[in-house]
Amino acid sequence: MEKIKTRAEVNPQLSWDLTKLYKTAEDWEKEFASLESLLAKFLAYKGRLAESAQTLFDAYKASDDFEIVLDRLYTYAHLKSDEDTADSVNKSRLDRISEKAAVFSSQCAWFSPELLAMDEAKFESCRHDPVLAFYKRSLDNEARYRPHVLSAPEEKILARSGNVLNTASSVFSAFNDADLRFPAIKNSDGKKVEVTHGNYITLMQSPDRKVRKSAFKSLYKVYHSFRNTLASTLYANTKKNILSAELRNMEGARNASLFSDNIPLSVYDSLIDAVHDKIHYLHKYMSVRSRELGLKKLDMYDLYNPLIPECDFSVSWQEAVKYVKEALAPLGKEYGKIAEKAFAEQWMDVEENRGKRSGAYSSGCYGSMPYILMTFKGNLTSVSTLAHELGHSIHSYLSHANQPYHYAYYRIFVAEVASTTNEILLHEYLMKNAPSDTVRAYLLNQLLDEARATLYRQTMFAEFERAIYDDAAKGIPLTADRLEKIYFDLNNFYHGSAVKADPLIASEWSRIPHFYRSFYVYKYATGFSAAVALSRNILAGNTEPYLSFLKAGGSKDVLDIMKDAGVDFTTKEPVISALEYFNDRLEAFDNILKKK
Ligand SMILES: [Zn+2]
Secondary structure, eight states: OOOOOOGGGSOGGGSOOGGGTOSSHHHHHHHHHHHHHHHHHHHTTTTOTTSOHHHHHHHHHHHHHHHHHHHHHHHHHHHHHHHOTTOHHHHHHHHHHHHHHHHHHHHTTTHHHHHHHSOHHHHHHHHTOGGGGGGHHHHHHHHHHGGGOOOHHHHHHHHHHHHHHTHHHHHHHIIIIIIOOOOEEEOTTSOEEEOOTTTHHHHHTOSOHHHHHHHHHHHHHHHHHTHHHHHHHHHHHHHHHHHHHHHTTOSHHHHHHHGGGTOOHHHHHHHHHHHHHTHHHHHHHHHHHHHHHTOSSBOGGGSSSOSSGGGOOOOOHHHHHHHHHHHHGGGOHHHHHHHHHHHHTTOEEOSOOTTOOOSOEEEOOTTSOOEEEOOOOSSHHHHHHHHHHHHHHHHHHHHHHHSOGGGTOOOHHHHHHHHHHHHHHHHHHHHHHOSSHHHHHHHHHHHHHHHIIIIIIHHHHHHHHHHHHHHHHTTOOOOHHHHHHHHHHHHHHHHOTTBOOOGGGGGGGGGOGGGGSOSOTHHHHHHHHHHHHHHHHHHTTOOHHHHHHHHOTTSSOHHHHHHHTTOOTTSSHHHHHHHHHHHHHHHHHHHHHHHO
16 A cells, blocks of 8 residues: 655645745744734724725725735635644644634624715715725625615614524535435445445446445435425525515515626526527437446436546646646647746645645635645546646636736636636647547546536526525425425426436435525536637637636626626527537537447
8 A cells, every 4th residue: 555645755846835925934923913903904994984085995905905914824824734634733823814814804894884884975976086996896886785785773683683594504504414324335346335425426426327326315315304304494595585685675586696796687597598498418418328328218326427437547747737738728828828837836736645635726815826736646637627726726827917906806607717618628638639539538428527517407406496486486385395396397307308317306406505505506507608618719719808807807797707708698609609519529429439
C-alpha cells in the first residue's frame, strides 16, 4: 500500500504559494489586529447615512475598506486550514476569523435597512448625486428593493421571525443528513455494504444491475416510508416562500426568488419551453442506452452506469498541464498568458496529503491569486477537474484585474459558465486528439451524461418547483399523493418510452435538498447552455465577447453580462442550441457504437 504523505512531505512545486497572501503567520496576526479599528470606522456612520451624499459615499468606502481586509484574512485562514484539516494551529486561526466574521456580519446588518428606510426624496437625490457616481449601480439595486420594504415595526417582526420561518428547511436537513439510515445491500463481490448519501451515486454507476437495483430500492423504500413527513416539510417550505413574497408585495414566490438576480420569469419559462421542444433528444439517448445495455426497457437505476467504462487511462501531471494548456489555446493569447502564469506562480495545490480537504475548488480574494485546491489522481477526470477549476480561477483573475473591489465578485448565475466552458473546450480537444473510437466514445458518453444531468434533469426539477408552487398558490394542498403524481408524470415525460420507471421514483422529490433553496436549480441548466454557446463561439475564433464576460465581474446584471457575450436568455435560443449540440454529440456517439 502506498503511504499517504504528510503535509511537510509534499512536493513544494505542486503546492500553492500562500506567501503571496501573507508572507508569514505573524503578518496575518498583524492584519487581524487591525480589523476592529476598520470596523469602528464603518460603524461610525450608523444612523448618519441621510446626512449628505458625501457621508453616504464615505460609509460605502469604509465598508469596502473593511470587507476587503476581512476577505483576505478569511481566505488565508481557510486555505491554510484546508492544507491539513487536522492541524490545530490552522484550525484555531480559521475558528477565530469565522467567529469574528459572524459577529461583524450582525454588527454590519444595519446598512442596507437604513438606506432602504431613507426618505424617498433624500434617497433619490443621493442616487443621482455625482459624488456617489461610483456607487450608482449599488444604489440602483437598492432602489429596486425600496417598494418591497415594510414599515419599521413590520420589518422588525419579519427579522425576528426569520429563524422560525425556516424551520421546515432545518427539519429536513436534520432528518435527511443525520437521522436517515438505509438498509445494507450486497455488492458485486457478495459483501454487505451500507447504502449512504455518500456512496449512492457510486452504487448507481456499478456495471452490475443487481447492485444498482438493490441500492435504488434500499434508498427509495426508506424515503417512501416517510412520504407524509417529507411532504409536510416541503409543503411548509413552499408556504413560507409564498407568504414571504406576499408580505413583501412581490408577485409570487418565484418572482421573489429571481429578484436578487433581476431575472424575469420569462427566462425561467423559456428554459422549460426549450427543453420541452427538444425532449425527443433525451428520449433518443434513452433508447441508445437501452439498446447498448441490452435491456427492453430501462429503469431509473440504468441511467448512471457509464456505457464505456474501461477507458479512463492514466495521465501524468505534466501531460495534464499540457492537455489543459492546449485545450484552452483557442481562447487566445491573453488567456493563454494567464494560464501560463497560473502554473508558473503555483496557484494550485495538487498532491494528496494526510488531512487535506477532499474535493476541488477555486478560491481567493481581491488582490490574491485565485487558488485551486484539488487532488490530482492521474486520470482523465482529474484533467477535467483541473480545466474546470482553472476556468473559475481565470474568471476571478480577470474580474479582479478589471473591476474595482466593490464590483469585482461575480454572481452564482454566471459562476459555472466559465468552468463549464473550459470543460467543453477540453472535451473538444481530447476528441480531436483521441487515438481510437473507444476513447472518443468514452469522451462522448461523459459529455452526454453531464448534459443529461445538468440540462435535462435540472430543468425537470425547475419544472417540478414551478408546478408545486402554482398548486400551493391556488390553495391545492401538497400532499404526498399530489407531489408523487406531479413528480412521476414529469419523470415519465422527460425520459420517454424507452424507460419504464419503478414507481418508487415518484418519491425522488423528497430527497432533493435544493428544493429547500427554492428556484435555484434552473441556474445549472442556463449555465450549461451558456457554456455551450460560448465555447462554440470561441472555437469559431471569436474570443472577445467571452473575455469581456470574464472581465465583467459583478459590474452589471447577469443577463446583461451574458447578452454582451452574445447569449440572450430572454429568448429560447441559447438553450435550444445547447440541446442541438447534445443531439449532435449523441449522433456521433451512436455512429461509433453502431460501427462496433
Ligand atoms: Zn465549479
